Amino acid sequence: MATVALLSDEAAPAESRAVFEAIRTARQTDYVNNFWRALAHDPALLRVTWERASEVMAPGALDPLVKELVYLAVSTANGCAYCVHSHTAAARAKGMTPEQHGELLAVIAMASQTNALATALGVPVDERFQEGP
Amino acid sequence: MATVALLSDEAAPAESRAVFEAIRTARQTDYVNNFWRALAHDPALLRVTWERASEVMAPGALDPLVKELVYLAVSTANGCAYCVHSHTAAARAKGMTPEQHGELLAVIAMASQTNALATALGVPVDERFQEGP
Amino acid sequence: MATVALLSDEAAPAESRAVFEAIRTARQTDYVNNFWRALAHDPALLRVTWERASEVMAPGALDPLVKELVYLAVSTANGCAYCVHSHTAAARAKGMTPEQHGELLAVIAMASQTNALATALGVPVDERFQEGP
Amino acid sequence: MATVALLSDEAAPAESRAVFEAIRTARQTDYVNNFWRALAHDPALLRVTWERASEVMAPGALDPLVKELVYLAVSTANGCAYCVHSHTAAARAKGMTPEQHGELLAVIAMASQTNALATALGVPVDERFQEGP
Amino acid sequence: MATVALLSDEAAPAESRAVFEAIRTARQTDYVNNFWRALAHDPALLRVTWERASEVMAPGALDPLVKELVYLAVSTANGCAYCVHSHTAAARAKGMTPEQHGELLAVIAMASQTNALATALGVPVDERFQEGP
Amino acid sequence: MATVALLSDEAAPAESRAVFEAIRTARQTDYVNNFWRALAHDPALLRVTWERASEVMAPGALDPLVKELVYLAVSTANGCAYCVHSHTAAARAKGMTPEQHGELLAVIAMASQTNALATALGVPVDERFQEGP
Structure with missing residues (x-):
């Protein structure tokens, strides 16, 4: 239903898989939600978005x-x-x-x-x- | 600059002036800001907006x-x-x-x-x- | 699909069921649409929204x-x-x-x-x- | 204050001036408001916008x-x-x-x-x- | 799912079918996408929208x-x-x-x-x- | 007119002044526009916004x-x-x-x-x- 395929761990580029792992560690869950899987086509955009979100939403x-x-x-x-x-x-x-x-x-x-x-x-x-x- | 005149206390209908007084009492200030002065052309809309806002924004x-x-x-x-x-x-x-x-x-x-x-x-x-x- | 469960008549709080009845009477239909069933978790918000909508949309x-x-x-x-x-x-x-x-x-x-x-x-x-x- | 100069009759291209005349005739006023004067840099866009608006807003x-x-x-x-x-x-x-x-x-x-x-x-x-x- | 039925070639008014043909010719495909099929209830709006889009998007x-x-x-x-x-x-x-x-x-x-x-x-x-x- | 004061070079915190200098160097002009002067109250937000914009807008x-x-x-x-x-x-x-x-x-x-x-x-x-x- 998206405008891009949602990438599984297998289909994602290695640098995107590394961000998936960071998400899993930070959230203490194995689940990576669709937003990140859609962004994973562009590992640089995925990484900067995840890292900035983590900073901004911290206490x-x-x-x-x-x-x-x-x-x-x-x-x-x-x-x-x-x-x-x-x-x-x-x-x-x-x-x-x-x-x-x-x-x-x-x-x-x-x-x-x-x-x-x-x-x-x-x-x-x-x-x-x-x-x- | 507005699409309607901003009504002074003198120019506002009596029912709108009564809402101005309620605003002054609630906020403990003499100042009534432009939004309410623009809404004052329609006393019923002014009143329901002020009263609902007061309820919603209360602790x-x-x-x-x-x-x-x-x-x-x-x-x-x-x-x-x-x-x-x-x-x-x-x-x-x-x-x-x-x-x-x-x-x-x-x-x-x-x-x-x-x-x-x-x-x-x-x-x-x-x-x-x-x-x- | 919603962010809250859509409440059936049975699941809704009594005060929300009363608003459902008001909707049915006003519209002369048994059907209560999803918007009101989603709002029904908060009976006060449901009531004020329904009542204000009725006033505003009247001739x-x-x-x-x-x-x-x-x-x-x-x-x-x-x-x-x-x-x-x-x-x-x-x-x-x-x-x-x-x-x-x-x-x-x-x-x-x-x-x-x-x-x-x-x-x-x-x-x-x-x-x-x-x-x- | 605009992102383009508002064109006076003198400064506007001839094709845009012709649209200004059409506006004056349709509205029976000499006044041409700022929106049309800003659009006048592009006579084709000015014309198509004015003509379509006239059709759409007609009875x-x-x-x-x-x-x-x-x-x-x-x-x-x-x-x-x-x-x-x-x-x-x-x-x-x-x-x-x-x-x-x-x-x-x-x-x-x-x-x-x-x-x-x-x-x-x-x-x-x-x-x-x-x-x- | 739409607010109007999506019109098949058979169901569309003749003037809308003519626009469908123009779309097919311009795009060199038999496929007419849902947007145009929804607009087809109003042949005049369909035509003006298609024609203007073609002009605007041309090189x-x-x-x-x-x-x-x-x-x-x-x-x-x-x-x-x-x-x-x-x-x-x-x-x-x-x-x-x-x-x-x-x-x-x-x-x-x-x-x-x-x-x-x-x-x-x-x-x-x-x-x-x-x-x- | 803003919701915060626009900070002059003198009024801005040192870390914000450093970003002003980076803007001047990148753009080869002494002029720092109002957006950055408004953001300068929060040097960290100013820096991350400027740096990200520079990356994104690069060839x-x-x-x-x-x-x-x-x-x-x-x-x-x-x-x-x-x-x-x-x-x-x-x-x-x-x-x-x-x-x-x-x-x-x-x-x-x-x-x-x-x-x-x-x-x-x-x-x-x-x-x-x-x-x-």
Whole structure:
């Protein structure tokens, strides 16, 4: 169903297989999901994407669950069905409760509607919301 | 600059002025920002939007700052300049630090690029990311 | 295939079942479509969404078919496959003819292309299209 | 502010000036708005865009005001500030009342939020909303 | 699965069948893909879309493969799964190599993330990037 | 006008100033545009964004001008005004002619409208456009 074949371990180039192993180690599971198998045609793009994602999603000033919720919110607004499914699963794996999921959905819905209203009204940005040079 | 005039307190219908007062009380400030002044032409739409936003953004299973970060992420993905400015200000008012802002931007950027990659590759959703009926 | 299970009447919480009944009564059909069954995990979100939709889509200054056409146009621009399907069905149920459907598609296509052109050209808004403060 | 200069009548190529005249005649006004002045660098693209827009927006199975409302809704969802301003003005010129504008905004806001919810929930399309081959 | 039936040659109106023949002749294949079969309910819209696409995608100042890459990039950013699949196939038919596909994906991903960053930061356009009137 | 101050060389952290110097050297100009000055609050994000962009946009299987055209097309579809302006300037600096600009706009407009049509019609992907596992 993809625009490229999803590469099995056998079919993937060696450098991509090495990234599959890094994914397995980091996640402590044998399962490598379809996104990485589709990216595996281009080992350099696969590697840079995986490594950057690992850095960005690591604990920092924001905790990993909050980062997942933000990721899921962006994926929803961008209409990426694959990403919505994979990051809903990831958020659950990081502890998202059904109550948190419900509130996340409510915030996404609220933002979506006020985004549309502000755009339809062409509301100019208040001076106090702008930073000086 | 808007598609409708921004209504001053004097120009707004009485029912809209009442919502302005509710906004002032809830936020403990005299300032009513442009979004509400543009919506004030339609008092019913103004009221339902303000009241729903208040409910959705109240503390719950997710804390108010997390909700603001999600709101800001959605507004960015939807390309709403007004909302990006107003919710960056709101997030700061709720305690967002520069480090948190930087990490938020990094997550939004990461999600945006993998959303595009998953879409361009047409990656089918893994069975394990799908819930049964 | 969803990110949550679609809840049958039996599996849904009682408060969500009550909304299912309201949907059945309003629409005079036994069928409750998947959107509401997915939302049913969060009875409060289900209720507020159903009730607000009912108000917004009721006859007013715009007739219900016009509202459906607008809903379908927004759903298309937002790339929501589910919504495109359900609101095409709803528009037909409210009397949309094949000729009207064809013209709707032509307007959506026209708007989509001039939206892209205006954005690519960075066209500044004419003064006469802006409302004073 | 644009990515290309807005061409005055004097600066525009002759073939583009001819389209400006067609616009003036059709609209019975001397004013040619910025969108057409930006497109005028490419007379062929200017002509095909103007002529197709004229056909699409002409009265048919849908009346011209309904077409404008749809155009405005799509422009909002696509986040085109220029188009939102110009088509709000056009809708008013075709008779849109403040009440209709308010209802239009409410429908756009409703669609935007249920689009986001359906996407976030990954709701599968009901069989009854799908047409056979 | 569509919102309209996909019309076979037999079911399509005569004027739409004539466009099918034009497609077959231009592409030197008997196969008419689903997009055109869905559009065939409205022969006028089918014809204008096919004819305009043929003009736009013909060799000119940009070569046909570059045009396909741009088409694919836009389709990805707009989240159109159908278009992503059909234009990936078209790009391959016009000679896109796996290396070019990989680089295209990398550029799309890069643009997507800096688009999000520029929007989230509300960066004002530098004077030197703006054309005078 | 931004959501953060644009940092001058003096105000930027030392690590960000070092990236400014890298930008100046690579581009052989003293000018550092606003995007990088806004990102400079977070030196790590600034550096990774600049370095990745440099890699991605370097000559490869696609030439740099083609990459710019793709970047500009994605930025248009994503509605990023800043990016549209900066990458139109960059494309011109890499040799884009007015004829190429016109054709690029025509392809973007064409893709935008068929994207909308395919989505509105819910066209299922043809089997021949799908890659096996």
